[in-house]
Amino acid sequence: MLMLIMLACMPLALSCARAEASEPPLYTRMGGAPVATALVGDVIDRASRDPQLKAQFEGVNLVRVKQHFVELICSRGGGGCTYSGDTMHDTHGGLGITEAQFFHLVAIFRDSMRRHDVQLRERNELLKIFAPMKRDIVER
């Protein structure tokens, strides 16, 4: 019987592999739009009130920042959105963001992910998306 099942699966190896590849994308696994929106809202609200970071958010339209941030996670996380914002270089250029500020925001982001029950694997995948952006964000 076991033999039979194994044999049955053999010709289907290709479709078995496909089944594994079509597991839900990161955006779905992390909880989709509701979690992404809540997470991003929390991160930006905390960052814009943080003593180390708030100067960078002075006068900034936070609603827009949040919309674009969610869009970015959705687009990069396989959620099917199109990111309509500017490049990381254009959006952060001239702000003089320090490495310390960048890592401080990462710390807030990690903490918020835990607060919103994003699991370890998804947390790491999200960090992997944002880590390479450091070179376009940090200026000094």
Next chain:
Amino acid sequence: MSSLIQRSIRSRASLPLALLATLTLGPAVVHAADLQITVNDPGGQPLADMVMYAEPVGGATAPQPYSGAQVVIDQIHKEFVPRVTVVQTGTSIDFPNSDNIRHEVYSFSPAKDFTSKLYSGKPAAPVVFDKPGAVALGCNIHDHMLAWVRVVDTPYFAKSGADGVGTIAGLKPGDYRLSVWYPAADSEPEVQQIHVDAEGTHLAVQLHPPVSQAATAAAAAHSPN
């Protein structure tokens, strides 16, 4: 600018002439065929950045065609500078960016609907204001940034300085439809017909700040400036 002009005129005028001018024309001497307008609120406080423009009526000389002047609205420390601009229909306005961060100027106003991304150090294409009316400018990135462009179908326009005085220069003597506008979304120009004579004319106009601006105006009146 207009306050500077006024001060230089005052300093050059001899005392008796200045006194005579006070009696006949108002508080300051004006150039021949200049229309000087003082705008105050009902409490007598001068109103700065008020828009004023004169359109010839009847036999007065028609406005000369638009001269092609280049006008600039800069972005400095996350503010539009200047906050109020008056231009003749067809004028092209440049939006440089003196900040080292990006801005994104936009307007949804019917007279000009546009968006322009302003990156630091990258000049953006000038925007042509081709329809008369009020244009509210905002920045998509910085909520608080607000400026007004009033596009007018006449070359005869000015705006008031900090002293509430504006001067429309070089008018031919005659009758004009004078509009004075408090830049705000809920404000319409106050229109009156006036006569400008060869010696120039001085007018005092009282404007009630629109509801949206009443609080701001009250705060300004109580500020030490």
